[in-house]
Amino acid sequence: MVVLLFLSFAACTALLSAGEKVKQTPSDMLKKTGETATIQCSHSIEGYNQMLWYKNVEVQMQFLGYMSYSNALPEKGVDVEIKGSASVNEQCQLIIPKLNLNSSALYYCAARTSNAEAYFGPGTRLTVLGETPKQVNPPKVTLLKPSPQECSQQKKKKKKTLVCVATGFYPDHVSVVWQVNQVEEHTGVATDSRALRSGDYYSISSRLRVPSSQWFNSHTTFKCVVNFFNGKESVAYEAEMKGEKGWDQEDAMTRDNFLKIWQSAKLSYAVLIAKSCVYAAFLFFLLRNIPLGFLGEK
Structure with a gap:
């Protein structure tokens, strides 16, 4: 038994x-x-x-x-x-x-x-693989940004969800790793427990929840790395994207632009004043040294 x-x-x-x-x-x-x-x-x-x-x-x-x-x-x-x-x-x-x-x-x-x-x-x-094995096929990796509803201004303070989708691979030897600014991220990660098969190929998805302050920052880089075993070695296939520009960044840029324009205007005004002073001094010197007869005086 x-x-x-x-x-x-x-x-x-x-x-x-x-x-x-x-x-x-x-x-x-x-x-x-x-x-x-x-x-x-x-x-x-x-x-x-x-x-x-x-x-x-x-x-x-x-x-x-x-x-x-x-x-x-x-x-x-x-x-x-x-x-x-x-x-x-x-x-x-x-x-x-x-x-x-x-x-x-x-x-x-x-x-x-x-x-x-x-x-x-x-x-x-x-x-x-069987006597007539299917062709080993690597994954296509796509990184999807948070939905517009999740990123609306009313929900700006809530966390945002990025989705990584790997499709069209065979066999199902994959693992998914997330990186934020080149550093591996584990918090807020949820990956399918196993790849799903559709026909001859597999697909798998993984989600990353991040604070809105990370997503609304154009300096933040998000990367999804899918490691695929092709029978000989594990090869990394990846996709990445930048965060979006937040209101705070836009306000900061507006202030920076205003300061630059103001500084440029002050410099132009100072140059104009300096030129006016030089021109006035030149006229004063010229008038002081013109002969009186030249001016019509006897």
């Missing part, structure tokens, strides 16, 4: 925050049917001696088996091999032979010990 253990995906992802203690490689794999996939995992937690392996099935995690010290205990009826060691800083491998299309999934390892919390790795996304 096949024994399967399922965990809620929400519960598992709650433990992923401690994943820096567990290293899992590779993060992405593209394979053909009939090939073998090997995933490596290790941990740095003293006293932990077990490594558990899971396969993400829809919204649940299927238990594949575990390693205790150097003893492999795969689940019955699950076609995988577990090798290596679960001791601290040792390598444990999950081997999936004879891949088929149903092997495509997210795979996770988790380090634990008896009566202690499990620490999950970051996961490995495996896609099995």
Whole structure:
């Protein structure tokens, strides 16, 4: 009898925050049917001696088996091999032979010990391409600014939402990163939990909520970076835009322009006064030195 253990995906992802203690490689794999996939995992937690392996099935995690010290205990009826060691800083491998299309999934390892919390790795996304694989296609990235309704003057003080959309890619090996002024931003980010498939290709969207003071500032740069694994390496595809000019910036520019015009006018007026003084002095000198007879006096 096949024994399967399922965990809620929400519960598992709650433990992923401690994943820096567990290293899992590779993060992405593209394979053909009939090939073998090997995933490596290790941990740095003293006293932990077990490594558990899971396969993400829809919204649940299927238990594949575990390693205790150097003893492999795969689940019955699950076609995988577990090798290596679960001791601290040792390598444990999950081997999936004879891949088929149903092997495509997210795979996770988790380090634990008896009566202690499990620490999950970051996961490995495996896609099995089939005997006649579809062509790998990179994403087209589009960055959409906040809607006019959200940016109306009445709602100026509220936060604004930028939307990043990546479309037309295959397979679904993507991650989305936001940057504000070249600095990675995590606050206010909401990304689809998984890419959506339409026909042969996938799409994914991500949203960034920012304070209105950031959006209404033409010096602010927003960038959406979509990292896409093409089977050999991860390539970044990105789109960016500037914030809009705010009323405060427009007022500042108006004041600056007024000051520039005023300074220019004062300078022109000073030059005019100086020229008038020179001209008056010249006339005075000229009149003082003209002979009286020249003026008609006897």
